[in-house]
Amino acid sequence: MFAWIAQNLVTIIVISVILVLVVIAVYSLIKDKKSKKGGCTGNCATCGMGCSYNKDK
Numbered sequence: 292m293f294a295w296i297a298q299n300l301v302t303i304i305v306i307s308v309i310l311v312l313v314v315i316a317v318y319s320l321i322k323d324k325k326s327k328k329g330g331c332t333g334n335c336a337t338c339g340m341g342c343s344y345n346k347d348k
Contacts, residue, residue, distance in 0.1 A: 296303070
């Protein structure tokens with residue numbers, strides 16, 4: 292078992308780093324979504340998405 296870990300240590304480290312980066316990115320996206328950062332800002336002149344943000348006001 293330890294021989295296998297020793298032979299694949301670099302791969303294990305690289306996969307661990309990539310996994311940590313993905314978790315941080317997902318956490319950041321969820322945090323931004325909960326705090327209403329990003330997405331529709333209500334400034335339709337610069338948006339170009341054609342959303343209906345101000346149509347019902």
